[in-house]
Amino acid sequence: MxxxxxxxxxxxxxxxxxxxxxxxxxxxxxxxxxxxxxxxxxxxxxxxxxxxxxxxxxxxxxxxxxxxxxxxxxxxxxxxxxxxxxxxxxxxxxxxxxxxxxxxxxxxxxxxxxxxxxxxxxxxxxxxxxxxxxxxxxxxxxxxxxxxxDTWAMSNGTAKAITQEGNHSWYLLSADYSFGHALEGDVERVVAENGGTVVGKARHPFPSTDFSSFMLQAQASGADVIALNNAGADTINAITTAGEFGITQAGQILAGMVLFSTDIRSIGLEVAQGLQFTKAWYYDMxxxxxxxxxxxxxxxxxxxxxxxxxxxxxxxxxxxxxxxxxxxxxxxxxxxxxxxxxxxxxxxxxxxxxxxxxxxDMYLVEVKTPEASQDEDDLFEIVRTIPAEEAFRPLAESQCHLVDNGA
Known part of the structure; x- marks a missing residue:
């Protein structure tokens, strides 16, 4: 010393x-x-x-x-x-x-x-x-x-699981500000690391109420997965529009990167059922x-x-x-x-x-079907617990000036 x-x-x-x-x-x-x-x-x-x-x-x-x-x-x-x-x-x-x-x-x-x-x-x-x-x-x-x-944890949990299930082509729809940009980058990294490819991208204004043109572009891309790199009302509006266009019914997967229980209640289990995403905490855990x-x-x-x-x-x-x-x-x-x-x-x-x-720890969850839900608060089932050391960016990859990586 x-x-x-x-x-x-x-x-x-x-x-x-x-x-x-x-x-x-x-x-x-x-x-x-x-x-x-x-x-x-x-x-x-x-x-x-x-x-x-x-x-x-x-x-x-x-x-x-x-x-x-x-x-x-x-x-x-x-x-x-x-x-x-x-x-x-x-x-x-x-x-x-x-x-x-x-x-x-x-x-x-x-x-x-x-x-x-x-x-x-x-x-x-x-x-x-x-x-x-x-x-x-x-x-x-x-x-x-x-x-x-954070965006590293949310994308690492959801995008990794979905890509490893064999869904290799992705279309990224992101909110056009720092959060959406960060999430877009993290999702793209995880998809590439797990053998997938990004076939298209678009950024929507923040906030936005009309997702029609964005969803038509995503649908036309033919991607296996459409990633929603947004949150709150933007995510709700995007998922609702996707439902109106029959996107998931036609076989494309909709992946919400940041979803809350309030979002699922707003959307309803009929539309949201089967959605997988990552959560930091759930009141029924x-x-x-x-x-x-x-x-x-x-x-x-x-x-x-x-x-x-x-x-x-x-x-x-x-x-x-x-x-x-x-x-x-x-x-x-x-x-x-x-x-x-x-x-x-x-x-x-x-x-x-x-x-x-x-x-x-973080948690990969799936939205229940209306039939599986016992009451209005019974929204998810935990698919997998993501251990703490796996959930967040390793310090070895950190750009933080407070971290001594031996440089």
Whole structure:
């Protein structure tokens, strides 16, 4: 070990020791201030949106509403899927309200803009809604953690399984912004790695209501699989249009890369049956998840999505870290979160890597037929559990500057 490395390790140990000795006076303003930034009115409203606040509040309630005598306070805002709006909100929260942590962070374009500010001001970001794998790859920072899923994991689970079943030709329809571009690239990589080919591509405006021309192009391509590299209302509209054109009835497979339980309810089992896709969490995966989901439904009238579960899990882990070390200083809290396994309703033995990726099992699911469904909440069956180490991008392939790959 060289001298500089010994010094760095010593400084790290000292900072952790000091953080551990800190009391309530180390919590700024004697309040823990959380900002929830999300799409409250657009295409991601139903799967994330306003109900995300309830998930966060459930975590706050779990610790009694305060930590070391410091009240937990939450601010919220609609980012309107605009990077400019999102950046402006985060700037105001930091400058005027001294917010400690920002969570939600849904549209990837908004997220990538927000995490730059969060790093500049040494606050903490807990990314739950955004899917772009670049969040912890080329855009990684020591000030944010990516919790629920990413495009690498979603494409690796779904595209790999479908291609290995012998469906080799793919047509990619993607939302025309950073999330859709990232997902398109990851799907193309997985298809090629598993012996498939991409025979055509198109990008649709974000958001979009008319998918007729795009679906006709995809149908005319003759591809075995049409991949929908979008989410929320865009995915719902695309699947509905495909149903109107009889695309799946004619033998082509529709592969939704990012689907939520709210989407399946909107589409209906009659249209969605047989769809396979990857999920980070499902309320029927075990008894503990179901019990929490029932409490969420009692509070909101709806069953939670995987992002709602992630918001609860990441907020609880954050608050428990502050409780353990007695300070809300961003770097100390992030270290404590990384040093503590994630064991809750969302993940078993999850852990936070140096690139900021929270690693956990993922699940390949299939939408049930109407006949197989026992009630309105019985939507999926788990086809395969994708182990954590297989689910996310290997660190050996990381472009994150925080990762030492021996270069």
């Amino acid at each position: 060289n001298a500089s490395h010994r010094f760095a390790m010593g400084a790290l140990a000292a900072s952790v020791m000091l953080a551990g000795q800190a009391g309530a006076s180390e919590i700024t303003d004697n309040e823990i201030r959380i900002g929830y930034l999300a799409d409250m009115s657009g295409v991601y409203r139903d799967p994330i949106g306003p109900l995300g606040l309830d998930a966060i509040q459930m975590a706050i309630d779990e610790v009694g509403g305060s930590v070391h005598g410091a009240e937990v306070v939450v601010f919220s805002a609609d980012d309107r899927n605009s990077a400019d709006v999102g950046s402006s909100v985060v700037r105001e929260w930091i400058d005027e309200r001294n917010v400690d942590m920002v969570t939600g962070l849904v549209a990837s374009s908004v997220t990538l803009a927000a995490i730059k500010l969060i790093e500049e001001e040494n606050r903490l970001g807990l990314v739950n809604g955004a899917v772009s794998s670049g969040v912890t790859n080329e855009s990684c920072s020591p000030n944010h953690i990516h919790w629920v899923y 075990n008894d503990e998840a179901r019990a929490w989901a029932e409490r969420f439904r009692e509070r909101t009238g709806s069953m939670p999505t995987m992002v709602h579960a992630g918001l609860y899990s990441s907020t609880l882990h954050y608050l428990q870290a502050i409780e353990a070390i007695g300070t809300d200083e961003a770097q100390a809290v992030r270290r404590q979160m990384a040093d503590t396994p994630v064991n809750d309703i969302f993940a078993t033995n999850g852990y936070i890597r140096e690139d900021g990726r929270m690693v956990h």
